[in-house]
Amino acid sequence: MSETESAAISHIYPHQNPPIFLTQISIGEPAVPLLLIVDTGSSFTWIKCGACNTCHSQLPGYDPMVSLTYKSVSCDNSSYSSSPALFPVKKTGECHYRQVYFHGSESRGTLAKETIQFETDDDGFVSIQNVDFGCAQDIINGSDVGSGVLGLAYENLSILKHFENKFSLCFETLSNDPNSGHSFLALGDGARTTGQSTVLFMKYGHYHVDLETISVNGRDIPNYLTHIKGNTIIDTGTTLLNLAGKSYNELKSHIDSFLDGHLNSFIDGNLVCYNGTIQRQLQRLPRITLTFYKGASLELDPTSLFHQFSDKYFCLAVMMTPEEIDLNIIGITALQNYNVGFDLEDETIFFDKISCDYLN
Ligand SMILES: *[C@@H]1O[C@H](CO)[C@@H](O)[C@H](O)[C@H]1NC(C)=O
Numbered sequence: 001m002s003e004t005e006s007a008a009i010s011h012i013y014p015h016q017n018p019p020i021f022l023t024q025i026s027i028g029e030p031a032v033p034l035l036l037i038v039d040t041g042s043s044f045t046w047i048k049c050g051a052c053n054t055c056h057s058q059l060p061g062y063d064p065m066v067s068l069t070y071k072s073v074s075c076d077n078s079s080y081s082s083s084p085a086l087f088p089v090k091k092t093g094e095c096h097y098r099q100v101y102f103h104g105s106e107s108r109g110t111l112a113k114e115t116i117q118f119e120t121d122d123d124g125f126v127s128i129q130n131v132d133f134g135c136a137q138d139i140i141n142g143s144d145v146g147s148g149v150l151g152l153a154y155e156n157l158s159i160l161k162h163f164e165n166k167f168s169l170c171f172e173t174l175s176n177d178p179n180s181g182h183s184f185l186a187l188g189d190g191a192r193t194t195g196q197s198t199v200l201f202m203k204y205g206h207y208h209v210d211l212e213t214i215s216v217n218g219r220d221i222p223n224y225l226t227h228i229k230g231n232t233i234i235d236t237g238t239t240l241l242n243l244a245g246k247s248y249n250e251l252k253s254h255i256d257s258f259l260d261g262h263l264n265s266f267i268d269g270n271l272v273c274y275n276g277t278i279q280r281q282l283q284r285l286p287r288i289t290l291t292f293y294k295g296a297s298l299e300l301d302p303t304s305l306f307h308q309f310s311d312k313y314f315c316l317a318v319m320m321t322p323e324e325i326d327l328n329i330i331g332i333t334a335l336q337n338y339n340v341g342f343d344l345e346d347e348t349i350f351f352d353k354i355s356c357d358y359l360n
């Protein structure tokens with residue numbers, strides 16, 4: 001059942017507000033092209049289905065009634081799963097799922113299998129059959145963006161079981177730069193694992209790394225990072241960089257004093273914002289570096305450290321992690337201009353500040 005395909009790839013597209021990347025796949029027979037949120041923070045793939053009750057802006061999308069390759073499955077056919085929660089429906093023999101996300105949004109529907117089509121690196125297509133997915137009927141507090149979620153974490157129902165234990169994501173910028181458009185996802189053998197590496201801890205369904213230091217313009221700031229193994233999650237489904245309490249306050253005060261007298265800030269929700277555009281202030285804005293165990297690092301230029309939320313203002317793209325979670329979360333703004341390679345077998349993650357100019 002886990003046929004292995006050599007090089008499935010998919011273009012990914014930036015969405016600026018909220019900042020997120022979407023991947024293009026096709027599902028079913030006849031194949032329907034869709035854009036899904038790329039999420040390394042969850043394992044379960046789900047897609048808005050035809051008779052969606054609470055989905056916004058229902059464009060002509062995927063309808064399981066029309067697809068020849070749709071199969072609903074019973075709960076006991078699927079390997080036991082803790083996320084999503086599964087509920088057998090006695091009357092119909094179907095299996096309902098409920099996927100709950102950390103920020104309170106939720107997707108509910110029917111567990112099923114489908115054929116999902118990716119591109120290959122030679123402009124062909126590859127079809128992966130019997131992929132577990134959720135046919136979503138109800139989406140609670142979800143975002144309007146895309147037709148669902150492609151879950152790239154590693155738990156039981158993940159699409160990753162159809163590939164070698166490897167994948168990579170190459171992200172260009174989130175801005176609508178006409179020269180961008182080469183961001184891509186590569187699954188299996190074609191994954192790009194180059195650059196500096198650090199240890200990848202896989203626990204509680206997430207990808208963790210050890211963040212050791214934070215520096216502002218090359219100078220380390222006092223370190224309040226927790227010393228538990230894997231103090232930081234890599235989550236492309238989260239928009240901003242989240243730092244646990246004291247680290248957040250320390251970074252913010254360094255950035256405040258750096259900008260003092262140059263730029264006045266105001267508060268928007270839980271973000272610190274500034275009038276104007278990042279491009280106009282580029283010379284004045286600091287950069288930070290996050291350094292991981294063994295020296296691998298992520299360098300955040302001003303365009304990764306700040307985010308342009310409208311024509312009129314931009315904000316520090318960093319927020320404090322909710323108190324109950326004593327972890328840092330590296331979201332998508334901090335991963336711009338990086339290729340991130342995941343080797344699950346070797347438990348290694350690679351960061352490479354490299355152009356994505358691999359696909360045309
Ligand atoms: C479910 O399990 C049965 C019995 O093992 C098997 O024959 C059937 O093909 C499975 N169905 C799916 C959709 O995997």
Ligand SMILES: *[C@@H]1O[C@H](CO)[C@@H](O)[C@H](O)[C@H]1NC(C)=O
Pocket residue numbers: 079080081082083155156
């Ligand atoms: C995955 O499935 C196996 C058996 O099918 C089960 O033992 C294990 O607990 C499951 N893992 C999770 C995280 O649900």
Ligand SMILES: *[C@@H]1O[C@H](CO)[C@@H](O)[C@H](O)[C@H]1NC(C)=O
Pocket residue numbers: 104140141
């Ligand atoms: C949606 O989220 C808001 C706040 O995040 C919460 O107050 C509300 O109850 C949620 N709605 C539902 C239907 O869960």
Ligand SMILES: *[C@@H]1O[C@H](CO)[C@@H](O)[C@H](O)[C@H]1NC(C)=O
Pocket residue numbers: 264265266274275
């Ligand atoms: C930002 O611009 C608005 C509207 O022009 C102005 O009212 C406000 O005082 C400015 N805020 C800061 C912090 O400069």
